[in-house]
Amino acid sequence: MRDVSIVGIGQTKVGEHWDKSLRQLATEAISAALSEAGLERADALYVGNMLSGEVSAQEHIAALIADFAGLRGIEALKVEAADSSGAAALRLGYMAVAGGLMDTVIVCGVEKMTDAVSSATAGAALALAADSDYETLHGLSSAALHALLMRRYMYEHGVKREDFALFTVNAHRNAASNPYAMFPRPVTTEAFLKAPMIADPVSLMDSAPLADGAAAVILCPGDRAHRCTTGAVRIVASAVATDSLAIHDRRDPLFLEAAYLSAQRAYQQAGVGSADIDLFEVHDAFTITAALSLEACGFAQRGQGVRLAQEGEIALDGRIPICTMGGLKARGHPVGATGIYQIVELVEQLRGQAGVNQVKNARLGMAQSIGGTGGTVITHILEAP
């Protein structure tokens, strides 16, 4: 296998892009990434997206985006793995370059949620990530499923709802300095406590906002990275694991087994442990997800993920900084694009380009992208130039 490096990044601002289409957003991110890498074309384009068919009435988007991005003729494929679609596309790109099939690959994540005709439509579309026969059938939304998990977590571990507030406060504090974030402003614990409920105990402030956005990275073999850029960031681990889609089918609904497995596989590939990771872009679609992911990846003991936030360990100067550019909660969660936003932000951190959000001496960064409530979990570890 060949080493694989990221030699270009691009992203659009996350938000409600009423004036741009899915193809325009993707083209903007891809053009920025190619420009940074000093390239005009690549061998392949892999697009991560979850809901273009359901929300934008458009499938076959890899060829569409290739065409509009000026890449007609290129190999182009769409990858879908619910919320982790972007990370899944990166996994495919990584395999193509590492395996020697491709020399330069564009990986783009894109989602256009504002094309949904109503919030109810968007919610129903997102629920497609759950088990249709046994969860969605009952009318359970993604928020309701996570509410089941959060309520059980609070009961089993003696945690109160307000104990989750610091995940949200941390994410918004970091987003305030991110020009690409959807909500670049801090929030207080009081605001968290006053937020309206979506599905008790999950409130608006526990939940990442649906959004539009696109992000892209350029991959090439490590031994050719110097031709493109001086800031090549190496992918030292790429791992996928799966679990049942339905939370009731899991051995323990409060343990994200796929998160554990993908993290362990990633640690093994990189030859490191959780203590060696300098920052972690966690999948905080809901505050409960952040807590469960931190525990599954070995950053906290079972039931202690919330304590990590309370003790300041997730801050930029903490033991394991998370959501360093706002996370899903405050940067925004353009579903199929989120996994690539996490990678773009890690690259910025590892290059030392994160401005006031810079994590000092960041050498190894990890990103974990979770599909649905944990049916697919994809972990990548990147190394500084």
Place this chain on the structure above:
Amino acid sequence: MHIPRYWRAQSQRYSLNGEICKQCGAILFPPRDICPECREWALEPFAFDFNDNDEIHPLFTHPLEVRGERLPQAMGMVKLGVSHESSSPLAVAETTT
């Protein structure tokens, strides 16, 4: 959003039938034919003891439009009764009083 038509042919939807794995004894709901614990075929029907259900932490939520209505409903993870086993499968279900 519509419900797949094969739903009507799934007997466990009406009678909450499960399956038991003859190889390792795992009790499965919903039926899934291949045991997730030992990967053997588990085709033996299993009837739950519904006097022994243990309901776990329900919540109220607005359902998706798949239900055709958006009135709040009470949902919960319910532990299905298995009188001779300590580990019982869970099911997500609408709870009623």
